[in-house]
Structures are given as structure tokens and as C-alpha cells.
Amino acid sequence: ILNVEQSPQSLHVQEGDSTNFTCSFPSSNFYALHWYRWETAKSPEALFVMTLNGDEKKKGRISATLNTKEGYSYLYIKGSQPEDSATYLCASPSTGTASKLTFGTGTRLQVTL
Amino acid sequence: DAGITQSPRHKVTETGTPVTLRCHQTENHRYMYWYRQDPGHGLRLIHYSYGVKDTDKGEVSDGYSVSRSKTEDFLLTLESATSSQTSVYFCAIRAGQGENIQYFGAGTRLSVL
Numbered sequence: 001i002l003n004v005e006q007s008p009q010s011l012h013v014q015e016g017d018s019t020n021f022t023c024s025f026p027s028s029n030f031y032a033l034h035w036y037r038w039e040t041a042k043s044p045e046a047l048f049v050m051t052l053n054g055d056e057k058k059k060g061r062i063s064a065t066l067n068t069k070e071g072y073s074y075l076y077i078k079g080s081q082p083e084d085s086a087t088y089l090c091a092s093p094s095t096g097t098a099s100k101l102t103f104g105t106g107t108r109l110q111v112t113l
Numbered sequence: 114d115a116g117i118t119q120s121p122r123h124k125v126t127e128t129g130t131p132v133t134l135r136c137h138q139t140e141n142h143r144y145m146y147w148y149r150q151d152p153g154h155g156l157r158l159i160h161y162s163y164g165v166k167d168t169d170k171g172e173v174s175d176g177y178s179v180s181r182s183k184t185e186d187f188l189l190t191l192e193s194a195t196s197s198q199t200s201v202y203f204c205a206i207r208a209g210q211g212e213n214i215q216y217f218g219a220g221t222r223l224s225v226l
Contacts (some may be wrong), residue, residue, distance in 0.1 A: 051216055
């Protein structure tokens, strides 16, 4: 089973703060790295899929970078808003097959006024 | 919502009884997945299907079976429910053939007493 780790487990920031969190994954046999956003009482929704070393993706105030050589990805949120409160999951295809994703345990972000 | 419907949305059952959860999709996707979500564990794959009558195990498949007799339906069965199977169950589909972006159903909350 692929080992995908996320840190921190949870984060509490004030509105307007910028924040970032980390996803670590094995750098050997890298295929892709996914980020999902999961709001309470809803379903996970895909944010980004990243495949190339040095990739940077952006969606509004949220962006992500990828370093496949050292096995990590950062997710950044600029100027956090209360609606950004959610759990952010990363996932990578399981060893040997791209058909299954192994998810990290997530970073739970809470943004308060 | 990618045309995914899970039923039932909530279920309470007793230890030792059989339980079947249904995932229905309307967009003819080949791949379908069942996950469970538990505190501290994120999303863990139970079983997945890559076509009619083609299924494979995930990382937490013990105590679960699945069936896919037609493209649109993927059933998850707990043959004899145990309290450790109390969880929220999510069905997902894989969109397209490339990057395995997954779209999730609304989830089924199962309580085994």
C-alpha cells in the first residue's frame, strides 16, 4: 500500500491569513498527485491533478506545487475565507496501478472571522 | 454530482444482519469505487470495479463483497454486519481514462448496533 502522508492534521487560521499544508508521497514510480477539497456534510471534490515535476496549478486563491523528486506537494490558500473551511485530501495512484487512489488522512482547515 | 446516487443515505442495523448499499450512476462510467471514511483514516478503498462483473479488492475488503451485474449499478454487501463496520460509505466513479479524477456520491451513513 502506498504511503501518502499529510501535515498538519488540522489548522486553525483567521480570515485573511495565508496558509499552506503538505502532502508527502513516495518519489519512486511517481504517476500523479491529486488534491481534493471536502466540506463537512458534503462529498470530496477534485481540485487539482498534477503529473509533472515543478507543476504549479491555481484555482482562484488556491494553488498547488509539485516536487516529484523529493516526493511532496504543497497546497497554498491566499487570504483564507470562512468558506475555505474544509478538509483537504491528497491522493496518489496506488503502487502498480493507476486505477486505484490511495488517500492521505487529510488536513482539516478551519477559518474564523 | 456526476450522476451518482447512493441508497440508502442512512441505515441503522443490528450486528449479524446482512446489509446492501447501492451506488447508481447515469453516465456509463467504466470504473466505480466503494470507500469508507472513518475519523483518523481519511478515505480507504474497500473494492472497486473496472467493468461489468470485473471487480478487485481494495485495502480494507475483509467482511465486504461487491457485485456489478450492469454498468450503472455497483452494490456493496456486508454479509454479516459488525460494529466495526459502522462508518460513512462513499461511492465514486472515475471520469474518463486519463488521470483518474474521481467524483463522489453523497455518502451512506451506516450504524451497526
